[in-house]
Amino acid sequence: MSDDILIKARDLSVHYPLSGGKLFGPKPVVKACEGVNLDIAKGSFFGLVGESGSGKTTLGRACLKAAPITRGTVRYKDEDVSYDLTQIDKEQLTDYRKRSQLIFQDPYAALSPRMTVRDIIAEPLEVMGLTSSREETDERVREIAAKCRLNLEHLRRFPHAFSGGQRQRISIARALVSRPHFVVADESVAALDVSIQADVLNLLKEIQAEMGLTFLFISHDLSVVAHVCDHVAVMYLGRLVESAPTRELFAAPRHPYTKALLSAIPSLDPDAPKTAQKLEGEIPSPTNPPPGCKFQTRCPNAIDICRVDEPKLEHSSTGHEVACHRWQDLMD
Amino acid sequence: MSRLLDVENLTLQFDTDEGRITAVDNVSFTLEAGEVMGLVGESGSGKSVTAKALMKLNASNAHYLDDTNITLHLEDGPVDIMSLKSSRDLKVIRGGAISMIFQEPMASFAPAITIGDQMVEQLQIHTDMNAKRAKEVSIEMLDRVGISDASTRFRQYAFELSGGMRQRAMIAMALSTKPKLLIADEPTTALDVTIQAQVIDLMKDLVSEFGMGIVFITHDLGVIAQTADKVAVMYLGRLVEQGAVRDVIRNPSHPYTKGLIAALPSLDDLDQPLSPIPGDIPSPLERPPGCVFNTRCSANMGAICSRDIPQFSTVSDTHQVACHLFKQGDAT
Numbered sequence: 001m002s003d004d005i006l007i008k009a010r011d012l013s014v015h016y017p018l019s020g021g022k023l024f025g026p027k028p029v030v031k032a033c034e035g036v037n038l039d040i041a042k043g044s045f046f047g048l049v050g051e052s053g054s055g056k057t058t059l060g061r062a063c064l065k066a067a068p069i070t071r072g073t074v075r076y077k078d079e080d081v082s083y084d085l086t087q088i089d090k091e092q093l094t095d096y097r098k099r100s101q102l103i104f105q106d107p108y109a110a111l112s113p114r115m116t117v118r119d120i121i122a123e124p125l126e127v128m129g130l131t132s133s134r135e136e137t138d139e140r141v142r143e144i145a146a147k148c149r150l151n152l153e154h155l156r157r158f159p160h161a162f163s164g165g166q167r168q169r170i171s172i173a174r175a176l177v178s179r180p181h182f183v184v185a186d187e188s189v190a191a192l193d194v195s196i197q198a199d200v201l202n203l204l205k206e207i208q209a210e211m212g213l214t215f216l217f218i219s220h221d222l223s224v225v226a227h228v229c230d231h232v233a234v235m236y237l238g239r240l241v242e243s244a245p246t247r248e249l250f251a252a253p254r255h256p257y258t259k260a261l262l263s264a265i266p267s268l269d270p271d272a273p274k275t276a277q278k279l280e281g282e283i284p285s286p287t288n289p290p291p292g293c294k295f296q297t298r299c300p301n302a303i304d305i306c307r308v309d310e311p312k313l314e315h316s317s318t319g320h321e322v323a324c325h326r327w328q329d330l331m332d
Numbered sequence: 333m334s335r336l337l338d339v340e341n342l343t344l345q346f347d348t349d350e351g352r353i354t355a356v357d358n359v360s361f362t363l364e365a366g367e368v369m370g371l372v373g374e375s376g377s378g379k380s381v382t383a384k385a386l387m388k389l390n391a392s393n394a395h396y397l398d399d400t401n402i403t404l405h406l407e408d409g410p411v412d413i414m415s416l417k418s419s420r421d422l423k424v425i426r427g428g429a430i431s432m433i434f435q436e437p438m439a440s441f442a443p444a445i446t447i448g449d450q451m452v453e454q455l456q457i458h459t460d461m462n463a464k465r466a467k468e469v470s471i472e473m474l475d476r477v478g479i480s481d482a483s484t485r486f487r488q489y490a491f492e493l494s495g496g497m498r499q500r501a502m503i504a505m506a507l508s509t510k511p512k513l514l515i516a517d518e519p520t521t522a523l524d525v526t527i528q529a530q531v532i533d534l535m536k537d538l539v540s541e542f543g544m545g546i547v548f549i550t551h552d553l554g555v556i557a558q559t560a561d562k563v564a565v566m567y568l569g570r571l572v573e574q575g576a577v578r579d580v581i582r583n584p585s586h587p588y589t590k591g592l593i594a595a596l597p598s599l600d601d602l603d604q605p606l607s608p609i610p611g612d613i614p615s616p617l618e619r620p621p622g623c624v625f626n627t628r629c630s631a632n633m634g635a636i637c638s639r640d641i642p643q644f645s646t647v648s649d650t651h652q653v654a655c656h657l658f659k660q661g662d663a664t
């Protein structure tokens with residue numbers, strides 16, 4: 001893995017306007033993603049975790065220029081090209097679409113029931129004009145299908161004939177057939193059974209190593225992220241609250257939210273000691289976020305300063321970043 | 333503890349366009365009052381269908397085989413559920429003695445009727461309370477499950493509540509008729525981990541307070557370890573292993589149970605590779621002869637497994653497994 005940064009986001013904000021508000025006053029907005037700095041190293045498996053409503057999907061889409069970027073920049077820098085996604089022109093965007101892909105969560109909804117698996121996988125090649133003849137298209141489809149452990153017999157069938165795990169492998173094949181460099185996997189294993197989930201995760205890892213891909217892996221499941229990602233960022237209410245190399249994050253989490261997420265995972269040991277700090281309440285509505293630290297309403301350690309000042313992301317030499325006023329007091 | 337439920341030889345078949353399929357095959361289990369039984373398995377293993385059979389909620393193309401026997405022991409004497417035919421007779425158990433919580437609370441509440449009206453309606457059907465008393469009881473229950481400002485929530489619609497709140501309201505509604513048996517079908521699967529932890533705690537409190545029996549369906553063994561007293565593992569319509577939760581999770585004896593546990597990403601050892609169960613669960617149209625798991629089993633012994641249906645053998649007083657491997661005296 002090299003230290004080159006493939007995706008670099010600075011002060012990235014995505015706001016969605018809401019209907020309503022005063023006639024001539026400012027329109028209310030949902031700050032789905034606010035002031036996020038993110039560095040995704042080339043060839044890494046980057047995990048993004050958080051509860052529903054934390055803005056992780058929005059951030060992933062902003063990196064693909066599939067969400068409107070309100071403020072800040074996202075830069076994609078590969079060997080030969082460098083695009084600023086906020087000022088990208090049409091020609092560059094067409095090229096960026098070939099270089100970046102998205103794998104969806106629900107393999108039952110993502111595949112057209114009227115197309116054969118071969119046509120589903122071939123569609124990106126045809127739309128982007130990446131192949132010049134049908135033979136070449138077929139060759140590419142067969143190649144990627146083999147990588148995703150689909151056989152030739154499968155290619156002639158329709159999606160309804162497949163189980164969840166097989167469908168997800170078809171979605172992966174479709175995303176990878178254009179040979180992208182950057183792939184966003186949005187909750188790609190959340191809809192699968194554990195036995196199948198392990199299989200799809202192993203497949204993603206294998207393909208990543210083989211094709212030298214960079215993954216942004218979005219998930220709410222910390223134990224999954226722990227196993228596949230090199231680096232993990234934790235989001236809460238549109239903000240990045242902690243970001244660290246995986247081992248470091250799981251060995252010594254610094255943000256109270258990360259600690260709470262970790263302790264909320266049900267243990268396989270029926271007699272596991274209940275030292276867990278349970279979070280009260282739920283994630284506040286992003287239309288009306290609390291002042292100060294966004295986590296203060298649920299944080300067991302909140303003090304006065306947390307209710308007024310929003311903490312900044314603090315860097316450290318190990319690459320462990322945290323946005324909390326009190327993380328140092330709470331370490332012992 | 334007193335016996336609450338006896339299920340003997342439950343066999344359930346469905347008529348479909350492709351022929352008659354067996355969804356549940358000769359399943360027997362018992363449940364005591366105040367006991368929580370976890371029912372685990374992949375999608376397609378028949379766990380939801382089994383649970384619905386307890387209330388005869390399956391679609392009209394369902395056929396129960398003749399030696400199926402389900403007895404619910406109530407204070408006024410045992411009820412033979414299979415003999416109940418008209419919806420009037422079934423009213424005693426549906427929503428009365430047995431309540432059910434579903435996976436997706438948004439889909440289970442009527443969208444155009446307030447939460448309160450739905451709660452009052454079922455109380456008036458199943459008890460002799462008047463509207464005023466029913467309202468008091470409903471608000472009391474909402475308060476009991478940790479919904480703040482219950483009298484306001486009582487007047488709201490399902491879409492106005494967050495996911496965790498909806499699931500709490502669902503639990504309040506299911507428990508307000510004081511059922512003897514609660515069926516919880518993946519009640520925490522759609523929730524975030526932090527909310528899941530809250531709901532699990534709530535359900536534990538309610539069991540000790542109301543003393544009802546619970547059949548808890550989930551595919552998450554971690555949730556089972558934290559909530560259940562005993563566990564039954566299902567695969568393709570058959571029970572393959574059952575016993576006390578500590579026995580089954582610490583000393584899994586069926587290759588399928590072992591596979592399920594090995595496939596779980598563990599936070600204790602991040603280097604441990606994820607090991608999926610190979611292959612997919614076969615379609616119920618193509619049920620393998622002999623042991624239903626033989627097509628995916630890593631310990632397949634050949635002829636005996638694909639010919640004879642394994643019977644339950646005893647691992648310990650509180651632990652049984654249906655596997656040929658075990659009958660031959662090779663427990664490892």
